[in-house]
Amino acid sequence: MPDMLVKLYDLDFGWADEIQAKKGVTIRKPIAPERRYVIDWVMDVDGACWADEVANAMAHTPYTCFIATKEDELVGFAVYDSVALGFFGPTGVRPEHRNQGIGTALMLACFRDMRMKGYGYAIVGGVGPQAYYEKTVNAVAIPDSWPGVYKGMLTLGDKVSWDSERQRWVRQQT
Numbered sequence: 001m002p003d004m005l006v007k008l009y010d011l012d013f014g015w016a017d018e019i020q021a022k023k024g025v026t027i028r029k030p031i032a033p034e035r036r037y038v039i040d041w042v043m044d045v046d047g048a049c050w051a052d053e054v055a056n057a058m059a060h061t062p063y064t065c066f067i068a069t070k071e072d073e074l075v076g077f078a079v080y081d082s083v084a085l086g087f088f089g090p091t092g093v094r095p096e097h098r099n100q101g102i103g104t105a106l107m108l109a110c111f112r113d114m115r116m117k118g119y120g121y122a123i124v125g126g127v128g129p130q131a132y133y134e135k136t137v138n139a140v141a142i143p144d145s146w147p148g149v150y151k152g153m154l155t156l157g158d159k160v161s162w163d164s165e166r167q168r169w170v171r172q173q174t
């Protein structure tokens with residue numbers, strides 16, 4: 001689960017707009033009255049760690065969080081500058097809406113926002129699906145980067161692990 005480096009200056013951001021038009025998806029920043037809804041949704045789907053990271057991204061003004069909606073339903077989210085400045089993630093798309101480009105569109109929305117702020121690179125923190133980031137944004141693994149900024153985190157060690165079948169972090173009962 002290394003961190004991965006992404007060259008923001010090399011990305012084609014227009015692709016994200018095409019996907020939105022083709023799939024009837026809207027990618028946007030949530031507004032303040034939606035804050036609790038979004039955090040609760042992430043809590044439900046992905047658990048407390050990610051919900052806290054989303055809450056942090058929604059503590060900034062403007063938010064460093066994007067959501068994907070389809071027919072007025074929340075189907076995915078992505079955040080940056082949450083666990084550490086310059087870091088992308090977490091992100092998630094509801095299982096029934098995956099593999100339609102929504103996750104990549106959310107990620108590119110974050111990366112475009114970061115690029116506009118002046119970042120040259122983004123770091124995907126402690127990635128689960130490494131192959132996904134290699135394929136979509138040519139990300140490269142940073143050597144010796146695990147546990148990186150997560151070192152000493154109170155829920156780490158043998159308590160949290162990546163479940164590749166369910167594509168999510170799972171917390172073991174201790």
Ligand SMILES: CC(C)(COP(=O)(O)OP(=O)(O)OC[C@H]1O[C@@H](n2cnc3c(N)ncnc32)[C@H](O)[C@@H]1OP(=O)(O)O)[C@@H](O)C(=O)NCCC(=O)NCCS
Binds near residue numbers: 094102130132168
């Ligand atoms: C990772 C995730 C956000 C991707 O969202 P998505 O909407 O399914 O992604 P996209 O449709 O934009 O995928 C684009 C491409 O990446 C591929 N891809 C998607 N998930 C992948 C994975 N886990 N491993 C390798 N390739 C993957 C798709 O097949 C697709 O390729 P194609 O265009 O050739 O068909 C989604 O799978 C998810 O929510 N996973 C669980 C949470 C998670 O792992 N978050 C990341 C933590 S670091």
